[in-house]
Amino acid sequence: MTITIDVQDPSLAEQGRQRIAWATQHMPVLAQITTEFAAQRPLYGRRIAASLHITTETGVLLRALQAGGAEIALCASNPLSTRDEVCAALAADGIAVYARRGEGPVEYERHIEQTLAFDPHLAMDDGADLIVALHRRPAGSAAMAGIEETTTGVVRVRALAAEGLLRFPVVAVNDTPTKRMFDNRYGTGQNTVDGILRATNILLAGAVCVVAGYGWVGRGIALRLRGMGARVIVCEVNAVRALEAVMEGFQVLPMAEAATLGDVFVTATGMAGVIGPTHFTQMRGGAILVNSGHFDVEVDVAELHRLASEEMQVREHVTEFRLAGGKALYLLAQGRLVGQVAAEASPAAIMDLSFANQALSARYLLAEGASLGPGVYDVPPDIDERIAQLKLRALGIRLDVLDDAQLAYGRSWQLGTALATPA
Numbered sequence: 001m002t003i004t005i006d007v008q009d010p011s012l013a014e015q016g017r018q019r020i021a022w023a024t025q026h027m028p029v030l031a032q033i034t035t036e037f038a039a040q041r042p043l044y045g046r047r048i049a050a051s052l053h054i055t056t057e058t059g060v061l062l063r064a065l066q067a068g069g070a071e072i073a074l075c076a077s078n079p080l081s082t083r084d085e086v087c088a089a090l091a092a093d094g095i096a097v098y099a100r101r102g103e104g105p106v107e108y109e110r111h112i113e114q115t116l117a118f119d120p121h122l123a124m125d126d127g128a129d130l131i132v133a134l135h136r137r138p139a140g141s142a143a144m145a146g147i148e149e150t151t152t153g154v155v156r157v158r159a160l161a162a163e164g165l166l167r168f169p170v171v172a173v174n175d176t177p178t179k180r181m182f183d184n185r186y187g188t189g190q191n192t193v194d195g196i197l198r199a200t201n202i203l204l205a206g207a208v209c210v211v212a213g214y215g216w217v218g219r220g221i222a223l224r225l226r227g228m229g230a231r232v233i234v235c236e237v238n239a240v241r242a243l244e245a246v247m248e249g250f251q252v253l254p255m256a257e258a259a260t261l262g263d264v265f266v267t268a269t270g271m272a273g274v275i276g277p278t279h280f281t282q283m284r285g286g287a288i289l290v291n292s293g294h295f296d297v298e299v300d301v302a303e304l305h306r307l308a309s310e311e312m313q314v315r316e317h318v319t320e321f322r323l324a325g326g327k328a329l330y331l332l333a334q335g336r337l338v339g340q341v342a343a344e345a346s347p348a349a350i351m352d353l354s355f356a357n358q359a360l361s362a363r364y365l366l367a368e369g370a371s372l373g374p375g376v377y378d379v380p381p382d383i384d385e386r387i388a389q390l391k392l393r394a395l396g397i398r399l400d401v402l403d404d405a406q407l408a409y410g411r412s413w414q415l416g417t418a419l420a421t422p423a
C-alpha cells in the first residue's frame with residue numbers, strides 16, 4: 001500500500017532511529033512482545049490509526065505493532081510533544097505519519113482527518129481526540145475497536161458511552177494497574193519535575209510547591225517534589241484523597257488560600273479552570289504556573305492573556321505575564337503538559353509497561369473485539385499480570401510462591417482465631 005506522510009524534515013530519520021534504538025534498550029517487556037509478534041504476526045492485514053504523544057518511546061511501540069503485521073497511520077495527541085526526528089524515522093519505515101512539532105489547531109485537526117482516512121480497524125488514542133473525531137463522521141467505517149491511554153480520554157469515552165453514542169468496544173489502558181500505578185504516578189512524577197527544572201533551572205529545595213489534584217498523577221508529583229526538598233501543599237476536591245494527602249504528611253488547603261503561599265503551582269486534575277483569575281491576582285510576584293494534566297485547560301491561560309498588560313518569552317518554555325501593578329507570573333509550556341513539552345515525557349522504562357498494555361490490548365481487541373459490544377472495558381487481568389511478570393523477570397527480581405498448605409488456607413473458611421478444625 002502506498003502511503004502519504006506530512007512530517008517536518010524527512011532527513012532527520014537517522015537521528016530518530018538512534019533515539020528509538022536507545023529507548024528500545026530500556027523497554028524489555030515490549031522487546032519480548034515484539035519478538036512474539038514478529039513470529040506470530042497477529043495483526044497481519046489490520047489497519048491501526050494512532051493518536052499519541054510522538055515521543056521516542058512511541059516509536060518503539062509502533063515498531064512492535066509493525067512487527068505484528070499491522071499497517072499504521074499516526075498523528076499527534078498534542079502539538080507540542082511531537083519529536084520531528086521520530087516522525088521522520090517512522091515515516092521512513094513505512095508508517096503514514098501526519099505530525100509536526102508545534103503544529104497549529106487547523107493542521108492538528110487536518111492530521112487527525114488524514115489519519116482517519118486510513119479507515120482503521122483499531123483506533124489507538126491518548127486523550128480521545130481520534131475516537132471523538134471518528135464518532136463525528138458518519139457510521140459505517142471499518143473501525144471495530146479502540147484503546148484509550150489516559151485518564152482524561154477515558155472520561156471522554158465514558159461520556160460518549162453514557163449518551164449511547166459509542167460504536168465499538170474501547171479498552172481503558174489507563175485504568176489498568178500496570179499503567180496508572182507506574183506511568184501516572186512515577187513516570188509523570190519524574191517528568192513533571194524534569195520539565196520544571198529544564199524550563200526554569202530553579203532551586204526546588206525550600207520552595208513552596210502547590211499541587212492541585214492528588215490522584216495518581218498528583219501523588220507522584222507531590223512525592224517527587226518533596227524528595228527534592230520542596231514544601232508541598234495539596235489542593236483537592238475529593239475528601240478521601242485529601243485525607244490521604246494529610247496522612248502522607250502534606251498540608252492541604254483550598255486553592256484560594258494556597259494561591260497566596262506558593263512559589264510553584266502544578267495542576268494535575270483533568271478538570272478545567274483549576275487556577276483562574278482570582279488566584280492570579282492573589283499570587284505572589286514571580287510565581288510559576290505549570291500543568292501536567294492532559295489538556296491545556298487547568299490553568300486558565302485565556303484569562304492570563306486578558307489580564308496581562310505585557311507578555312514576553314523569557315526562556316524557551318517560559319512566558320512572562322505582566323499584570324496590573326507590575327507583578328510578573330510565569331507560565332511554563334503554554335499551559336500544556338510540562339513533562340512532554342519541556343522534557344522528554346516519561347522514561348522508557350515506565351513507558352515499557354504502558355505500551356506493553358497497548359500492544360497486547362491491540363492483539364486482544366483485533367482477535368476478540370467483534371464479540372464485545374460497544375462500551376468501555378478493562379484490560380483483561382491476565383495481560384496485566386503477564387506484563388508485571390515480564391518486567392520483574394527483566395529486572396531480575398523473583399517472587400515467593402504459595403505452597404499447597406497456604407493455597408488450602410486461602411480457600412478455607414474453617415480456620416479462625418480458635419485455629420482448631422472441628423473434630
Ligand SMILES: NC(=O)c1ccc[n+]([C@@H]2O[C@H](COP(=O)([O-])OP(=O)(O)OC[C@H]3O[C@@H](n4cnc5c(N)ncnc54)[C@H](O)[C@@H]3O)[C@@H](O)[C@H]2O)c1
Nearest residue numbers: 150151152213215216217235236237238269270271293294
Ligand atoms: N503528564 C502526563 O504525562 C500524564 C500522565 C498520565 C495522566 N495525565 C493526565 O493527568 C490528569 C490527572 O490524571 P490522574 O490519573 O491523576 O487522575 P485521577 O482521577 O486519579 O486524579 C485527579 C484528581 O484531581 C482531583 N480534582 C479534580 N478537580 C479538582 C480541582 N478543581 N481542584 C483540586 N483537585 C481536583 C480529583 O478529585 C482527583 O483526585 C488527567 O488529565 C490525565 O489525563 C498526564
